[in-house]
Amino acid sequence: MSTFNAFEMSPVPAPSEDAQPPEPFRGIYGMPMFVTVPTSDLDASVDFWTEALGFITLFSIPGQLVHLRRWAFQDVLLVPTPQTPTPAAGPSMSVSFSCVLSQIDEIAKACEQHRPGSVTGPRVTPWNSCEVEVSTPEGVRVVLTAARPLDPKGAQADGLRRIGIEVPEA
Numbered sequence: 001m002s003t004f005n006a007f008e009m010s011p012v013p014a015p016s017e018d019a020q021p022p023e024p025f026r027g028i029y030g031m032p033m034f035v036t037v038p039t040s041d042l043d044a045s046v047d048f049w050t051e052a053l054g055f056i057t058l059f060s061i062p063g064q065l066v067h068l069r070r071w072a073f074q075d076v077l078l079v080p081t082p083q084t085p086t087p088a089a090g091p092s093m094s095v096s097f098s099c100v101l102s103q104i105d106e107i108a109k110a111c112e113q114h115r116p117g118s119v120t121g122p123r124v125t126p127w128n129s130c131e132v133e134v135s136t137p138e139g140v141r142v143v144l145t146a147a148r149p150l151d152p153k154g155a156q157a158d159g160l161r162r163i164g165i166e167v168p169e170a
Contacts, residue, residue, distance in 0.1 A: 015147035025072035
């Protein structure tokens with residue numbers, strides 16, 4: 001097993017109040033992870049994922065597949081279902097995507113406008129992130145999570161140390 005500074009290849013910027021999101025990545029790569037989301041209304045799903053959640057359409061095969069992306073390594077494939085699925089009691093799946101702090105409120109507002117009642121949060125977590133939870137038209141629980149700046153001498157850092165997370169010194 002090798003270890004290396006994975007931030008060198010990650011599109012996620014270092015946590016800060018003024019961190020800027022990277023531009024959507026339009027290149028082709030071997031996807032190390034992706035989510036496939038079945039939908040009974042492909043057009044409505046594409047609209048919500050692009051207009052509210054901020055994804056781009058990388059490419060599509062009409063009526064068969066739409067490949068969406070936000071940042072590099074944040075890929076979603078929307079595929080049609082043959083019939084309208086019976087709604088589940090809870091989310092059909094849950095997936096989290098990184099974002100930056102300045103995007104949390106913007107995404108929450110856009111999602112609430114596109115689908116009233118679909119947003120929970122934002123909330124600050126014990127692991128030092130700010131998160132907003134969105135329920136998509138397909139029943140997917142999407143969590144947008146943004147790392148918060150961390151003062152290595154602050155109470156938040158002490159809490160992380162207590163649960164076994166190593167906190168880098170300034």
